[in-house]
Amino acid sequence: MEFLPFKEFTEEAGNLIRRALEELKIDAEPILETPPSGIADLALPTYPLIPIARQMKIEDITGLLYKKINELLNKLGRGWIKEVERKGVYLNFQIDQAKLTKKTLEEVLSSGETYGNLSPKKETILLEHTSANPSGPLHIGRARNPIIGDTLVRILRAAGYEVNAQFYVDDVGKQVAILTWATRNLSEESLPPCSRDKPGYRLVRYYQKASQLMLGQERVAEGINELVRSFENVEEKSLAEAKRSYQPVLDGVLESLEKINVGFNSFAHESAMIKSGLTQEVIGKLKQSSFAGHEDSAWYLELKEFGIKGKDTKFYFTRRDGTSLYTTRDIAYHLWKAGQADHLINVLGEDHKLEARQVEIALDLLKVKRKPKTVFYAFVSLAEGRMSTRKGRVVYLDDLIDEAVALAYQEVKKRRGEDLSETQLREIAELVGIGAIRYNIVKVQPEKAIRFKWEEALNFDGDSAPFIQYAHARCRSILKKAGNSVRIGNPNYTLLSHPMETALVKKIARFPELVKTMAENNRPNLMAGYAFELATLLNQFYRDCRVVSSGKFEAPRLELVKAVAQTLKNSLALLGISAPDYM
Structure with a gap:
């Protein structure tokens, strides 16, 4: 219940x-x-x-x-x-505060890590997120997608849904064609030094060099286009060569995401939408639409009547040579997805709004009833401006992780260097650094842009992951000091009447309802705000209310501290952040 x-x-x-x-x-x-x-x-x-x-x-x-x-x-x-x-x-x-206190603390302490979870639902969700082009390492401009997506997956599972977190692999698009052409035609000697000993960093140099050559050399552009056509014609030799090119990059992206606690249940490949015949089925049906037209053998939909304005009113779903475009294959993917789950959710950058609307219109014309809800997010930017893998102006997620962990180590060593081992310092720095990245990105409403600043992401005070993690560690320290790791029998909860105690109980009691609200509205940022507010209340309680050696108040207050610790831990878990027992 x-x-x-x-x-x-x-x-x-x-x-x-x-x-x-x-x-x-x-x-x-x-x-x-x-x-x-x-x-x-x-x-x-x-x-x-x-x-x-x-x-x-x-x-x-x-x-x-x-x-x-x-x-x-x-x-x-x-x-x-x-x-x-x-x-x-x-x-x-x-x-009724007395009733609320008793029932809330009993519920938290009996439920443990499942506190906040809602009843299982007989509904499935396919949530697609990240789906980055496998042409280079993931940069922090796009890192918001996997963090928002993974947090939503965790929240929806807590809300009782069966969630399939899916990565859609663009394995036959132009980016993969560029990378495949590059690895076939360019030499290592013609490229700049590799910045990291990892396959994705070696291969992205090929991609960036070929992207530059494509703009100025017609021969290069035609070679890349020929590869795209071979993908479209399902030429197995070309597809196998493409996989050899992009798979090491994709493996590297997944390895980087694993470091920040992001994983996937399944992978769908763009090539499968061609092999299955779905893409051609979509093209055939769209050609029959009353909104369809063609210019120089390239087919399009006229979208003026659907509210699309300006130069984007014509949505081309084939090229002049008859091959499909990315959005066409995306329509086929969504046609396939419609049969895979009860609900569909996409996490997309704000630069995909037009494409998402084109897909939605096409699905309506195809009479597909199950369409996705889309969570759009604004991008992370640096002082230097927008980031692009093709142009080579990037800060990669791996760089951010390394810097975050290094700075976290400096802070942790400054605070606890005298009484923790080197191994412990490194372990805590890893948890704190990763937590700082995830929290700093997810705490902002998805639709609001983030101007990434190192000093904010790694701030150990205020609205940050380290602040919340430290509040959890403080709870564990209080319990350790009390020598009380098991539950006390029949504590007198009526003694918990101090304003800070009642405020804590009310905040804890609202946790399951917050899970429900976030799941209904796809608002992962609310979880970050809640965790910060709970940690702040814990610090105020610690200031105003003595726990250990407080006489008759000690037993119920220790139970309250246990409940706060558990709720903080569960909150951080939904954010994909670890809750250390000491810091």
Whole structure:
């Protein structure tokens, strides 16, 4: 059974108000608000009811409603509602804090790492993310995609869905053709030195050199186009050569992603959309559309009637030589995906908005009912501007990881160098550095751009992963100091009445509801904000409330600290971040 106390509390209050309005013969739907912390847990503004009350010649609608609600409370039972107070034109509802504290702490401590998880659903989700072209190592401009995608996968699984995290491999596109031509025609001596001893870094130099040559030499461009045509014709020799070129790059990308705790359940290949005949099926059906036309044997859809404006109104789905384009094969991929899961989610950069709309229109014309929800994200940029693998102006994810871990090591050694071994320092630096990267990228709403700054990503104070990780480590330190690693029998939870204690309990109790909200709205950034707020409350509690050697308060406060530690750990897990026991 799902633990959603505030949802139940809100439903009880809403039902109670509706019953009161019905008995008073007032036809209105209540609108509940969440007031500022410390005033109430829910509030009903009654001023919208005043015009109705005047028509009914009711002078004090607030007082009348207040009296009726309390009558019903005494008659029907209080459930989660402790009391209802009148404050001006508001009726304030207070949750039963003693009940909330007991049930919340018992739920957290009995559920452990599954606290916050919702009931299993008989629905599947195919979530495609990252799907970077295998032409070079992943740069931080695109690193937002796997971090958002992987965090969403974790959240949706916690919400009870069966999620297939999928990487779509563009193995027959122009980028792979460029790389394949390059490895066939260029020599190692013609290229600049390799910056890292890793296949992807060796091969990206070939890709970048060929990209430059393609722009100025027609022979090179034609050779690359010929490879694209051979892919389209499913020439196995060309496809095998292409795989030998791109696979080491893809393996390197996956290795880099594994370092930041990102993984996949399945891989779909673009070439499969051609081999299966789906791409040709899409082309054939789109040609029959009333919106289809052609110029010099290249087929397109006219999209003016679908709200597309300017030079992009014509969406070409074949070239003049009859070969398909990337977006055409993407339509085939989505046609295939529609039969693979109950729900589809794509994580895409904002530069793919037009393409995503073209795919959506084409799927509508093909009468495909199951279409994807898309989470668009703005890019990560540096002071030097946008990053591009083709142009060679990049900072790679591997560089970011190395720098983050190195700077984390310096900070951890400064703090704990005297009492931790070198191995421990390195282990913590790894966890902290990776956490800093993931948190700094996911904490911002996907649609907002990030201007990456090292000092912010690796800040050990404030709104950062190290701050939250340290709060968890503080909890573990308190419990270790108390010598209490097992649960205390029958602690007196009624003693947890300090404002910081009740604030912590309420924040912990809202965790499962946050999981539900994030899953419904695809908002992974909310998890980062929640974890930071919980860590901040823990620090304020630590400041105001003695735990160890606090007499009768020690037992329930230790249970509260355990619950905070578990909730912080679970929150960080959804963010793909480790929770160290010491820092």
